[in-house]
Amino acid sequence: MKAIRPLPKEVAKVFGPAASDEFIVFINDVFSDQKTDIIQSVSDNFHKHVRQEIAPIQVSIAELRADMSELRTELKTEMAELRTDM
Numbered sequence: 001m002k003a004i005r006p007l008p009k010e011v012a013k014v015f016g017p018a019a020s021d022e023f024i025v026f027i028n029d030v031f032s033d034q035k036t037d038i039i040q041s042v043s044d045n046f047h048k049h050v051r052q053e054i055a056p057i058q059v060s061i062a063e064l065r066a067d068m069s070e071l072r073t074e075l076k077t078e079m080a081e082l083r084t085d086m
Contacts, residue, residue, distance in 0.1 A: 005024070006012070012020045 007015065007020050007024065015023055
């Protein structure tokens with residue numbers, strides 16, 4: 001949605017009615033583009049921040065999986081030893 005604001009009277013007199021309308025459209029387009037660029041930049045920064053926050057968690061999960069795999073191997077080894085003892 002574009003904001004429509006009238007130009008100050010002095011500026012409108014200098015530009016004239018047709019140029020004033022075109023200038024308002026131009027300014028609104030510029031602000032719209034700027035808004036889009038800002039939203040994109042903020043979004044990019046947010047995604048970067050989220051990736052930085054998630055990275056240590058992913059490392060912890062990988063370490064936990066490795067520990068679980070190691071425990072699983074130990075458990076299988078101990079179970080095999082128990083079977084041979086029986």
